[in-house]
């Protein structure tokens with residue numbers, strides 16, 4: 001992408017996650033609102049070039065279910081990643097989502113994943129905060145781990161526990177589409193009930209030390225008396241074991 005930094009006007013801070021801040025910004029020439037994610041990364045110029053080159057594949061991703069990518073650049077030791085702004089924010093902000101709405105969202109999420117998988121791209125971080133909505137009714141996935149170098153560089157700088165990780169990923173066996181479906185199942189359970197399924201992990205002082213709860217074969221199961229058999233069955237089929 002080609003974004004001229006000087007044409008970007010910062011509007012407000014919209015959120016922060018593990019390692020970065022996200023700003024709403026106006027791209028003046030095209031009067032486009034953007035979400036600009038800024039992450040401090042202390043990496044050399046060669047690594048910066050690799051990250052920007054790897055992110056470039058996002059220019060080729062064109063799907064109603066994937067957040068639009070406008071470009072990325074480094075200023076000194078900070079990367080800025082410019083994407084489509086979604087005025088409804090992310091699904092972690094909504095608490096419990098009614099089943100009829102959630103099921104429609106799930107269809108879009110699966111469409112987005114199938115599209116990216118067809119391009120051999122895995123998401124690597126499926127969770128409610130990486131699913132965005134807008135007032136046009138669109139549902140879109142963001143924060144695909146398309147740059148191996150960026151994922152690596154962030155991991156070297158910031159420590160965090162991904163509680164949506166599949167058992168096989170926790171055990172560092174293999175990572176692929178089945179692991180993404182695990183994360184989708186945990187995500188749908190959380191959005192349907194308003195509760196994260198492995199609460200002992202969230203309650204732990206150090207979540208990383210209790211991830212065995214997931215490895216031990218506990219899987220999220222929706223109560224069939226509250227949810228349709230279709231949704232319960234979908235969530236029940238997400239785990240690979």
Ligand code: ADP
Pocket residue numbers: 014015016017018020021022035037067083084085086087089090129130132142143
């Ligand atoms: P996380 O995904 O872990 O919450 P991020 O740094 O990726 O951390 O994002 C922080 C927050 O910024 C998200 O939770 C979401 O609410 C908001 N956000 C991210 N991207 C966009 C976007 N394109 N449009 C609107 N809001 C966004």
Ligand code: MG
Pocket residue numbers: 017129130142143
């Ligand atoms: Mg995110």
